[in-house]
Amino acid sequence: MKIFFRRAFMQLHRYVLFLFILLFGAQWTLAQDPFATPVALTGSDANPNQAVVMGDYDNDGWIEFYITRGNDSTGTKYTNYLYDNSGGTFSLVTIAGVTDKVDASGSASWADIDNDGDLDLYVGAAEAGFGAGKPNNYLFINDGAGSFTDATGSATYGAITTDNEDSRHVGFGDYNNDGYPDVFVDNGNISLFGQTKGNNSFYANDGDGTYTRKTEAELGYIVYEGSDQSLSQYRTFGSGFGWSDFDNDGYLDIFNFGGGGAAANILWENNPGSGNFLEVTPGEMQPTQTSFISGSWGDYDNDGDMDLYACNMVDGSVHRNYLFRNNSTTSTVAFDSVTNAGPNVTDAYESMSSAWGDYDNDGDLDLFVSNTNDNGQNNIPATLYQNTGATGGYTFTKVKDYTQGNNYSGRGVAWGDLDNDGDIDLISCRWGNPLYYENTLNNGNSFAIIKLRGTGTTNRHGMGSRVKLTANIPEQGTTVTQMREISGQTGGGAQNSLRAHFGVGTATQISEIRAEWLNSSGSGTRTVNSYSDMPTGKIFIFTEGTTTGTADVIASQTFMYLIGSSGGSVEMATASTTAGTLTITRSDSDPGSSGFSGSATAPDASTVTPNTVSPDKYWTMSESGLTAYGARVYIDISGIAGVSNPDRLVIVQRANSGSAWTPLNTSRIGNTLYTTGTVSSLGEFGIGSNTADNSLPVELASFTAGAGDQMVELKWSTASELENAGFIIERAEEGSDLFMEIASYKTDNGLRGRISSNSLTEYAYTDRGVENGRTYRYRLSDESIAGVRTQLAVREAKPMVTISDFRLRPNYPNPFNPSTTITFDVPVNAGDARVDLTVFNSLGERIRVLYRGTLNPGSHRFEWNGTNRFGEQQASGVYILRASVGNRYVQTIKMLLVK
Incomplete structure (x- = not known):
């Protein structure tokens, strides 16, 4: 009888599917499972595994991975795994120090802490049970020849190796933009009654191979040191966290997941002006009856900012995960909780880890979520969700649930192209053998993989830097710009490959590859290198440089x-x-x-x-x-x-x-x-x-670009013209080789050519869509009456008004409703000016930071729309804007908001 019903259901399903395709067209297709049958890694055993971190530690072009291991219910601990990758074949290797430690390890992170060109490894070590003792975290220094020096417990590297904490998650990130990776550590505690909250720790890389532990007085409550119960929300259960520049100000911020109970989920904004972190968590990211255990940052909607996926534990009434769309700016913190994204925010599992990656190479980030049966549920799957992209409104559909039996208890997962075939594969940890998910989709879509390499003695692996790729992707129905951020932590204690992977669908040309390097001199201004019109289907090594480099x-x-x-x-x-x-x-x-x-x-x-x-x-x-x-x-x-x-x-x-x-x-x-x-x-x-x-259809006699205040005036003259229909002007912004058309003879009569002429003809065009202090390049081309375009010349200009001192100008309008404009002048001799523009109410309470970071010389305009940092409209009254440049300059103005 069961067989009869199953056959009847399948026949009905096929009929409905046929009818759907018939009515709505053949463009609708079911998402394909990209993976071959997941296989247990060779040499592994069925004891607990916690997290996987990927990194090419021997610089041979193949991604290796390290797996941390926990302890079982009896407190038994297990040695960690290091897998070498040789041509896409993995082998468990034994390296003195790295693989012979026996402690409960929750996570690890790769980074080049000494900037010698190879990856070093930091491993969090936790107490295996009450009274078991708190071990040192492990630090392994890569010697560059396939071996490591065990620096654990050595005073040579400072507090990073000598502190005894109950460390659950660790991750590298350069918080002060000095080019040396720092470390954030999420600690927990074990008591007689189970797990309790602990204080986080933060270690700053001093640039000489040593690390200094930062205090609460230096960094703020992100490393809360006290025991005041009113501030207990700043202590966590040793759950996950993630580095990311969520507000696009050029400095890395941190989201710390609470992990259960009274521990809060906290968004920490990096405040370079004071050197600390500020708690700026919007209400949407602190929902009631939830306990986030981990999550992943990623630009899932291709809009140029980092969104957050949060994995939720089952200890409240809400069992689903959350997707937070980022709408923040450099001065406003704003996230939307996306409730209609699809099953990735409605499936009611206890999720331990997640990882973003474009498994089908169609130009958007998909999502893998690792779930667990720790709450007594059986046969809990891990799940792959497909992003529908621009054509589907960036919603998600379920590709498949991957169930590995009743003992499957998922932990950290990470993506990386482990066989260098252009699609990303997955390693999944669990309480059982770690699994290798090989991507075998072969759907015809192409890719681009970019590995960043810094130069000199700073940020050799591009940690915290961004890669942007622009292409016209048919599967997206438009030209999209994708973004990846190189991170030391990507969810559940795991770490994705440090190579940026992009799917480009069936596109055959990349419009631009743009590397935005995290600044290594303290500034928030990213250094930009770019290439235009590149081929697809390549693995790129992108080395930082200027017009020259090695x-x-x-x-x-x-x-x-x-x-x-x-x-x-x-x-x-x-x-x-x-x-x-x-x-x-x-x-x-x-x-x-x-x-x-x-x-x-x-x-x-x-x-x-x-x-x-x-x-x-x-x-x-x-x-x-x-x-x-x-x-x-x-x-x-x-x-x-x-x-x-x-x-x-x-x-x-x-x-x-x-x-x-x-x-x-x-x-x-x-x-x-x-x-x-x-x-x-x-x-x-x-x-x-x-x-x-x-040959030149137009003989150019002169071409100049004159910079002024918020404008650039272009002037050119021709000695002769032959069948010249007119001129086209393109502009490239500072640090980019991507020219965009800003004016054409087709829409501006002043740019129409003389058709044919043997006499001197003068032309001019003024570009007012520029900012002072930024450098622009202008490309002048002519187009013949037959439609053939010829590039004539390129000129550079930097609009600027001569300014001799810092000055905060009166806002206008004033009084205002709903918004007002503020102008701040930076003089030409300002150097690296760190500017802070902050709005306070009449009680002296900070309402909103309009800008915090460095500014180029020139006049800069900012707008305040009468809202606080959470986007909430403020009441009528007098507000004070304070402008400061370190100890060099302080000025205030009064602004009157009326309703």
Whole structure:
């Protein structure tokens, strides 16, 4: 009878499914399970496992992972696991110190604490039961040769290794932007009656290899040291936390999950002006009858800020998890609790961990949630949720529940492309063998993976930095900008791979890859490097730099290397058999010519015999230590003058300035040329053409960009014009190579050309959509009556008003309703000015921080809309705005809000 009913149900299900597709179209598809059958990791046992942290500790281009292990109900402890990754095959390795410790470990975190180029490991160690004793946390210093030095208990590294705490979760993050990773530790306590709350601890990296424990007086209640019961909400049960720059001010903040009972969920805002953390938790993030145990930050809706998913314990009346959409600014804390997101906020499980990752490579973050049966429930699954993306309103559908038997009790999970095939895989910890979920979806979608590499002696692995990728993704129905933040903690004590993984659907071109480096000199202004018009389906190593820089090349890997904002890049299409370095330098000058030798195939498949090389730019590329490689060279032609037909350009190469240029077979992606074949040696590279193919339809006589107060005036003149329909102006903002059109002859009559002319003609355009103190680049192009666009020239300008001193100007309007504008002047000699603009009421209570951070010289405008930091409208009355720049300047003005 059961078989009959099951068959009848399946027949009905198929009929309904067929009818749905018939009525609503074939675009509707069921989400596919991406995983092969999850398998237990080789060498593991069925005893408790807590968290997994991913990191390429041996710099071979394959992601390894470390698994922390807890204790069972008898207090028995187990040694942790370290898995080496060799070509996508995992093996359990034994390394002295790292794998022979026996303590209850809740979590760990990878970071390069000494900035020597390889990852070090910090492991939280907890008391295994009442009276078992509080152990030191573990610190393992990577020696760079596949071994580690056990620094546990050593005074050499300071309090980070000598303090005895009941540490449950640890995570690296650079809180003061000095380029050295600091550590936040979430502690708990064990009493005779079970788990109790503990005080958190925070260790600042002093930059010399030592760590200093920060006090409550220095950092605030985030490291509350007392026992006052009225402040007990600042103590937690050793639950999870997450670093993230939620307010986009360039400084990392922390969300600390309470973990149960009276412990509060707290959002700590990093306050660089005073060096401490402020509690700014909005009401939406402190729901009643819930106890968040962990969660994950991620930009699930592709709007440029970090949202939060919170995992809820089952100790209240509400058993669901929460998704908080971020609407904050640098001066306002605002989150929405998204209740209609789908089953990821309605499933009633006790969830222990979560991790964001684009498993189907369609251009949005999906979600894996690890659940547990600690509350007496049986057969509790782990669940994968698919993000519907821009076309589905960024809601979620359930892909599958993964049930591993009645003893499945989920713990930390983490994503990473463990086999370097372009899709992300998953490691899941539990009270049982840790599981490997291999992604075998193969749905035809492409990807881009970016690994950041800092230079010098600071932030070598880009901790806290961001990577943004812009592409027109058909599966999203539009052009989207995705964002990933490189983090030392990504949920439930776990840590995702430090490589930023992006799905790009069936797109074949990336509009921009943008690295926003966390500042290493104390400022909140991120350093930006970017590349435009890049290929998909690559693993990129993006090294910090300017127009020049040097990258470490990994042996036996066909990775692609981007350096600074040089505009030149190299793909090791045939991997070097040895490791070495690659240096790229862009020179914005005429390389000259000692002649040309040969012809090559251009992007339009025609043969070009070059007789000229662009006088605007050339690139010098050199390597050291590489052997038997085949390099594919990429060059950005944005801003190259005199290009009327980019499909008739070729890359040319020479050994040095005394050699002839040799043309190379060339293809094109947007404004990026690349060699279709490979070169076995490097040298100087330029852009070659034949004058018959790329002659100037417009002869530009002059082009200037004059900066003023909140404006840039562009002026240019032509000596002659041939079939010129008009001009187009594009602008790139500071730190970006992505030019966006701001004016066109099609909409502005002043930009229309003379069609054909042999006399001097003058043109002008004023851009008023700029801010003082920021640098802008302007690209001028003409378009022929046949529709062919030619780039003529690029100029740079920095709008500025001459200011001699700090000044807080009167707000306007005043009185006001509903908003008023405040102007603050920063002088040209201000240096690194740390500015604080704060609104107080007449009682002296702080209402809202309008701005906190550094400002460039110039006039800056800020708006206050009469609300506090939670977005709540304030009553009529007098409010005081206080402007301060450290001890150098303090001024106040009165503002009258009327209703």
